[in-house]
Amino acid sequence: MIDTQALRHNLAALKRRTGGRAQVMAVVKADAYGHGLAGVANALCGEVAMFGVANLAEGLQLRDCHVNTPVFVLSPVMPDERAAVAAAGFIPVLSDIGEARAFSVLAGSSGMEAHLAVDTGMGRAGITPGDAVEFARAAAALPGLRITGFATHLPSADEDAEFTAAQLAQFSGLSAAVRNACPSIRMSHALNSAGALVFPDHAPDLIRAGLALYGVSPLPEFQDMLQPALEWQTRVGLVRDIQAGQGISYGRTFVSGQPMRVATLAAGYADGYPRILSGRGSVVLLGGRRCAVLGRITMDQIVVDVSAVPGVRAGDSAVLLGRQGDECIPAWELAHRAETVPWEIFTGIQQRVTRLYT
Ligand SMILES: *Cc1c(COP(=O)(O)O)cnc(C)c1O
Numbered sequence: 615m616i617d618t619q620a621l622r623h624n625l626a627a628l629k630r631r632t633g634g635r636a637q638v639m640a641v642v643k644a645d646a647y648g649h650g651l652a653g654v655a656n657a658l659c660g661e662v663a664m665f666g667v668a669n670l671a672e673g674l675q676l677r678d679c680h681v682n683t684p685v686f687v688l689s690p691v692m693p694d695e696r697a698a699v700a701a702a703g704f705i706p707v708l709s710d711i712g713e714a715r716a717f718s719v720l721a722g723s724s725g726m727e728a729h730l731a732v733d734t735g736m737g738r739a740g741i742t743p744g745d746a747v748e749f750a751r752a753a754a755a756l757p758g759l760r761i762t763g764f765a766t767h768l769p770s771a772d773e774d775a776e777f778t779a780a781q782l783a784q785f786s787g788l789s790a791a792v793r794n795a796c797p798s799i800r801m802s803h804a805l806n807s808a809g810a811l812v813f814p815d816h817a818p819d820l821i822r823a824g825l826a827l828y829g830v831s832p833l834p835e836f837q838d839m840l841q842p843a844l845e846w847q848t849r850v851g852l853v854r855d856i857q858a859g860q861g862i863s864y865g866r867t868f869v870s871g872q873p874m875r876v877a878t879l880a881a882g883y884a885d886g887y888p889r890i891l892s893g894r895g896s897v898v899l900l901g902g903r904r905c906a907v908l909g910r911i912t913m914d915q916i917v918v919d920v921s922a923v924p925g926v927r928a929g930d931s932a933v934l935l936g937r938q939g940d941e942c943i944p945a946w947e948l949a950h951r952a953e954t955v956p957w958e959i960f961t962g963i964q965q966r967v968t969r970l971y972t
Contacts, residue, residue: 721758845936902939
């Protein structure tokens with residue numbers, strides 16, 4: 615269940631946080647962080663400057679949703695996909711003059727937009743800072759290309775404020791020099807969710823928001839500003855009373871010490887509920903109560919202890935992630951137990967799980 619009102623609330627909260635100065639690129643890669651590309655794109659298309667996707671295929675999927683908002687490709691474009699990116703009018707981000715020359719040839723008579731990237735610390739893409747001005751000058755001179763943006767990416771905005779502040783200061787200086795060398799650049803952008811929350815004063819033109827838009831803060835102190843948009847529900851398939859000594863699930867890693875009432879739920883690791891959560895104190899919500907997951911998570915089913923929850927019946931809703939009554943399982947809780955991050959929990963939710971929008 616995805617609450618589109620929450621998505622819009624989070625967008626407004628980010629705009630407020632950055633003082634209304636910056637526009638927002640809604641990052642919708644990986645099926646909008648598992649929230650469903652079409653539903654999210656349609657909920658936000660009137661209110662964001664751009665959508666950010668990882669690659670050509672995701673951009674084309676977005677076009678199939680009939681949204682006309684500009685599409686920005688966040689990852690390096692494969693050489694054999696450059697022509698299609700140019701033809702679709704997507705905006706690539708270029709890391710070297712070779713890429714720029716290739717797009718210049720493909721841009722055609724109407725030309726195409728592109729941004730330039732500088733690597734200020736992420737180590738993944740972008741020109742080295744010392745070569746940025748020369749790169750901008752050379753790219754600006756290429757026919758067919760309209761260089762409209764200058765970008766960098768932050769590796770530690772939620773973990774290392776000192777490093778990030780230095781990075782942003784460097785980017786700010788480079789940005790001025792690069793825009794001087796390439797006057798067609800009208801937007802500089804560096805901030806992801808954590809960056810926008812922690813360093814809102816460094817959002818000159820555009821922020822690239824993913825996780826926070828979906829209502830999860832990379833840092834706990836900003837969670838109150840946001841509303842989680844996703845609630846992951848499954849249903850009870852069976853309720854059973856078991857005797858003491860009954861093993862549960864593969865490997866019989868859990869054996870009941872006393873008679874219990876258990877519910878079998880219709881979700882498993884093939885839905886994206888991480889198998890690593892087995893035997894790690896994981897809980898689900900049933901009847902507004904936290905119920906322990908028993909034994910190993912299987913492909914399609916998990917068994918939970920409902921001894922303390924009266925009246926549980928087949929067909930009842932269970933919440934794997936999100937709120938039920940007064941209880942809540944935040945994405946961070948699952949992520950910590952699974953030794954990962956909310957980004958991976960969300961993008962792990964498989965297509966078998968139906969997305970519904972309210
Ligand atoms: C995924 C991505 C983002 C969004 O990051 P969040 O932390 O989810 O806000 C921003 N910029 C780039 C380059 C990305 O790849």
